[in-house]
Amino acid sequence: MADNRSPLEALLVAGAVIACAVGAAWYLTFVFPRQAAQAPIEKSPVRAGAASMLHRPFHYNTPDKNLEAWSERSACIICHSASPHGKDRQVMAVINLHTEFLTCDCCHLKNEHHEKVRFGWVRPPGITVSGKPYGTTIDPSTGLFAQTDDHYSLIAPLHEVNGRWEPFLSFASEKAVALARSYRERKERLSADERTQLVQEAHQGTELKEFVRCSQCHSYKGIMDFYGLGFDQTRAHQLEKLEVSGMLTNYEVFYFPELFEKKFK
Amino acid sequence: MEKSSEPICLPRGFPLFFAWVLLLSFSASASARDPENCLMCHKYKRLQSIADNGTVRSFGVDPHLFQASVHQELSCIDCHSDIEKIPHGAVAKVDCAKTCHLDRWRILSGSDFSHREVAAAFAASVHGQKPNDPPERVRLKPTCTSCHANDLFVVGQDIASTSVLARCANCHKEETLTKVFTHIAHRFKHQTTRPPQEIVSLCAGCHEDPAVQQVLGADTPAAQAVATYHATLHSRLMQFGATDTAHCLHCHATSNIHDIRRPDDPASSVHPRMRHLSCRSDGCHPGATDRIAMVDSHISPNKNPALLFTEHAMQAVMFGTLTVLFSLMGLETYRRIKNRDARFFRWRRVPQRLECTDAISPRLGAVPNLHRYVTFNPRGDLPRYSIHIVINHGLMALTFALAAATGLPLFFPHAALSHTVIDLLGGINTTRLVHRINAALFTLNCFYHIVVLIAGMLRRMQQGTFDIARTQVPRWKDVCDLYHDVRYFLGLAPSRPRMEKFMYKQKLHYLAMIWGCSVLTLSGCCLLFPEVMVTYLPFTRSLFNVLRRLHGEESLLAVLVILLWHLYNVHGAPGRFPVQWTFWNGKIAKDHQIEEHFLEYERQVREGVAACEEERLVTEKIMNGR
Numbered sequence: 096m097a098d099n100r101s102p103l104e105a106l107l108v109a110g111a112v113i114a115c116a117v118g119a120a121w122y123l124t125f126v127f128p129r130q131a132a133q134a135p136i137e138k139s140p141v142r143a144g145a146a147s148m149l150h151r152p153f154h155y156n157t158p159d160k161n162l163e164a165w166s167e168r169s170a171c172i173i174c175h176s177a178s179p180h181g182k183d184r185q186v187m188a189v190i191n192l193h194t195e196f197l198t199c200d201c202c203h204l205k206n207e208h209h210e211k212v213r214f215g216w217v218r219p220p221g222i223t224v225s226g227k228p229y230g231t232t233i234d235p236s237t238g239l240f241a242q243t244d245d246h247y248s249l250i251a252p253l254h255e256v257n258g259r260w261e262p263f264l265s266f267a268s269e270k271a272v273a274l275a276r277s278y279r280e281r282k283e284r285l286s287a288d289e290r291t292q293l294v295q296e297a298h299q300g301t302e303l304k305e306f307v308r309c310s311q312c313h314s315y316k317g318i319m320d321f322y323g324l325g326f327d328q329t330r331a332h333q334l335e336k337l338e339v340s341g342m343l344t345n346y347e348v349f350y351f352p353e354l355f356e357k358k359f360k
Numbered sequence: 361m362e363k364s365s366e367p368i369c370l371p372r373g374f375p376l377f378f379a380w381v382l383l384l385s386f387s388a389s390a391s392a393r394d395p396e397n398c399l400m401c402h403k404y405k406r407l408q409s410i411a412d413n414g415t416v417r418s419f420g421v422d423p424h425l426f427q428a429s430v431h432q433e434l435s436c437i438d439c440h441s442d443i444e445k446i447p448h449g450a451v452a453k454v455d456c457a458k459t460c461h462l463d464r465w466r467i468l469s470g471s472d473f474s475h476r477e478v479a480a481a482f483a484a485s486v487h488g489q490k491p492n493d494p495p496e497r498v499r500l501k502p503t504c505t506s507c508h509a510n511d512l513f514v515v516g517q518d519i520a521s522t523s524v525l526a527r528c529a530n531c532h533k534e535e536t537l538t539k540v541f542t543h544i545a546h547r548f549k550h551q552t553t554r555p556p557q558e559i560v561s562l563c564a565g566c567h568e569d570p571a572v573q574q575v576l577g578a579d580t581p582a583a584q585a586v587a588t589y590h591a592t593l594h595s596r597l598m599q600f601g602a603t604d605t606a607h608c609l610h611c612h613a614t615s616n617i618h619d620i621r622r623p624d625d626p627a628s629s630v631h632p633r634m635r636h637l638s639c640r641s642d643g644c645h646p647g648a649t650d651r652i653a654m655v656d657s658h659i660s661p662n663k664n665p666a667l668l669f670t671e672h673a674m675q676a677v678m679f680g681t682l683t684v685l686f687s688l689m690g691l692e693t694y695r696r697i698k699n700r701d702a703r704f705f706r707w708r709r710v711p712q713r714l715e716c717t718d719a720i721s722p723r724l725g726a727v728p729n730l731h732r733y734v735t736f737n738p739r740g741d742l743p744r745y746s747i748h749i750v751i752n753h754g755l756m757a758l759t760f761a762l763a764a765a766t767g768l769p770l771f772f773p774h775a776a777l778s779h780t781v782i783d784l785l786g787g788i789n790t791t792r793l794v795h796r797i798n799a800a801l802f803t804l805n806c807f808y809h810i811v812v813l814i815a816g817m818l819r820r821m822q823q824g825t826f827d828i829a830r831t832q833v834p835r836w837k838d839v840c841d842l843y844h845d846v847r848y849f850l851g852l853a854p855s856r857p858r859m860e861k862f863m864y865k866q867k868l869h870y871l872a873m874i875w876g877c878s879v880l881t882l883s884g885c886c887l888l889f890p891e892v893m894v895t896y897l898p899f900t901r902s903l904f905n906v907l908r909r910l911h912g913e914e915s916l917l918a919v920l921v922i923l924l925w926h927l928y929n930v931h932g933a934p935g936r937f938p939v940q941w942t943f944w945n946g947k948i949a950k951d952h953q954i955e956e957h958f959l960e961y962e963r964q965v966r967e968g969v970a971a972c973e974e975e976r977l978v979t980e981k982i983m984n985g986r
Contacts, residue, residue: 116684242424
């Protein structure tokens with residue numbers, strides 16, 4: 096009780112209490128307001144650096160849902176991005192546009208496997224849709240691709256396994272995706288031999304030089320059955336003749352590019 | 361090349377009504393113009409190439425976006441006019457100032473359309489490229505597309521012209537008429553087509569970028585513009601979704617939008633001589649005078665010593681206040697537990713028995729630590745506050761809590777909790793309205809309290825019972841009581857001091873409340889009526905900005921003190937938990953009165969309001985002793 100006066104106890108109690116008080120006051124004065132001020136912003140406007148603001152696309156502001164869905168689920172995209180063709184400056188954009196609709200092995204499948212496969216649609220696991228794949232149907236009122244909720248399906252070569260048609264190359268399997276991620280993360284630390292070995296392992300069944308040519312698909316008797324894949328008649332017709340009719344009818348002078356002749360006959 | 365026909369040319373000044381009739385003859389096109397079939401390739405979003413520096417460049421055109429955009433009437437080569445073959449290589453940058461041969465525009469205005477005027481204003485602005493700009497600055501200067509995406513054809517929904525259109529539509533069913541009329545009416549209302557959040561984000565994209573700040577000089581106002589804007593009320597309201605708050609273009613541009621100039625340029629809308637006109641525009645602050653130029657619109661302590669001092673002073677005050685209060689709380693709690701004179705829960709507290717060996721006498725003050733031995737009613741035994749003070753306190757508690765709930769989120773606009781609170785309150789505009797009405801009630805309650813105090817004082821003076829010792833006026837005795845109490849808490853004194861109706865803690869709290877209410881009311885007026893306050897407030901340049909800054913800082917301090925100290929002392933301390941009913945019935949329990957307001961207890965015994973507890977204890981002791 097207070098009658099047993101102890102200066103030592105008083106000193107210890109005062110020291111402990113004041114130390115706690117200083118700590119709490121310091122936190123509430125200097126730490127808490129700063130933490131609250133730096134808390135993640137939930138509804139703040141999206142900010143971008145000057146570089147991206149100065150070069151943002153003028154004509155496109157919608158997100159690439161297809162890429163968002165596949166970016167971490169396709170071993171090909173993990174390593175090569177959605178714009179994998181960069182060697183030939185004048186045609187790479189035209190080739191790259193196909194990655195929104197096709198898996199890489201549609202064109203880069205080894206010739207010896209072509210007899211075993213047929214083309215069908217694949218979707219990333221866990222995504223359900225009700226409409227037809229984007230780009231297969233033309234809206235007659237606008238002449239543009241019809242709106243749909245399926246921005247994720249890609250055409251891929253399939254083969255029959257136990258009565259089911261499955262992707263010929265397992266580019267989206269857990270093993271392939273893990274291998275690609277591992278390669279992406281360790282790339283800088285790998286030796287040249289290790290890189291070569293991993294690249295060869297990852298590209299079994301693919302052909303990087305003797306790929307499918309434009310006319311093998313975009314023709315009336317092409318390897319791809321556009322009608323069978325669900326394209327409507329208008330769209331299938333456009334794809335079979337490479338949609339060039341508009342150019343031919345609207346230009347008095349039409350320069351057919353030599354490089355297309357040379358490379359994509 | 362494209363087979364084009366000669367455009368229709370009409371003489372300048374062609375009668376408008378006839379032009380309108382001609383306009384109606386056009387049917388609204390359902391799809392974007394694409395005579396060259398450029399969309400054959402460009403409709404694909406992955407039409408992408410890799411630049412030399414490894415960045416991906418997209419050439420895709422969203423056909424749906426293009427179809428609905430302001431440029432829907434143009435074909436691709438109207439802008440990309442250097443393309444002559446397909447496939448084409450690199451194309452020249454589009455010159456937005458070139459003339460567009462828009463047939464519909466020509467019919468309406470008699471001339472071709474061009475962005476020339478806007479381009480000229482932009483070129484003369486701070487963002488336009490100047491001959492003496494160093495290359496690193498030129499690289500960072502924006503172009504038209506840095507701010508403008510091709511998605512701006514937004515038709516206002518809430519416009520007064522709807523009823524007019526409805527009558528026209530009885531005969532004129534053409535969609536074009538509706539579109540053009542609505543578009544023009546929309547522009548007459550001067551509505552922005554982008555939300556303020558997006559505009560600020562757009563400007564921040566460059567002005568917050570370290571590369572830009574490096575070129576501008578990191579400590580220049582322009583380089584710090586975004587950070588200092590975010591310290592303002594304008595920004596904080598904007599971050600919660602307010603659409604009627606000032607964003608960058610409201611102040612830094614005229615209605616031309618593109619004529620943003622340096623603040624020291626006399627033609628700039630934020631030049632000190634022009635600033636009040638900008639504040640008046642759009643009906644924001646219609647009463648703004650040239651004195652509003654004194655207001656630091658981008659709150660920056662670095663350029664305002666008074667603000668810097670205030671910021672540091674408030675931090676020091678908060679740290680010092682909380683340290684002292686927490687120390688007192690800790691010491692008192694320690695002693696109350698150590699002495700076991702209080703069970704934690706109030707309803708479990710039972711009076712201690714006075715030992716027969718203790719020598720006592722029945723006179724007032726003869727029993728040390730009397731509060732340990734008395735019985736009490738947890739709902740209160742003795743009168744302490746009048747009904748007016750109870751109402752005052754209740755209103756103060758309610759309005760203060762509501763003010764904190766509706767105001768503090770603006771002080772922490774980045775916190776997720778702040779956004780949750782604002783959403784729960786019905787959005788930022790509802791919250792602002794509630795805060796202002798609540799502030800008015802808060803102020804009225806303060807005046808009510810003053811009236812109650814003055815009336816009570818006059819009545820007591822008239823009765824000859826006025827005693828300054830029973831008021832909240834600080835006295836030297838309070839300092840002595842504090843010293844005595846600390847010694848008791850540390851175990852160096854046998855009992856607590858004999859204190860008045862209002863002890864040192866209550867006086868400290870009351871004085872802080874007077875200061876807080878004054879600051880919050882005055883600074884709230886600065887926020888609510890800036891154009892009035894800036895006219896009549898002395899030392900405007902310093903005081904106005906300081907007061908605005910103090911509103912949030914003082915609120916935070918008040919909330920912390922109320923939550924952590926006041927509520928703990930009154931309802932949370934051992935022996936007081938969970939509640940004392942004084943706030944409801946104005947009565948105080950006997951043990952509490954004796955422990956912390958012994959002199960008031962003495963006074964009440966002498967006046968016959970309270971019974972003498974010492975007498976009761978002597979009687980009980982004698983009876984027990986038998």
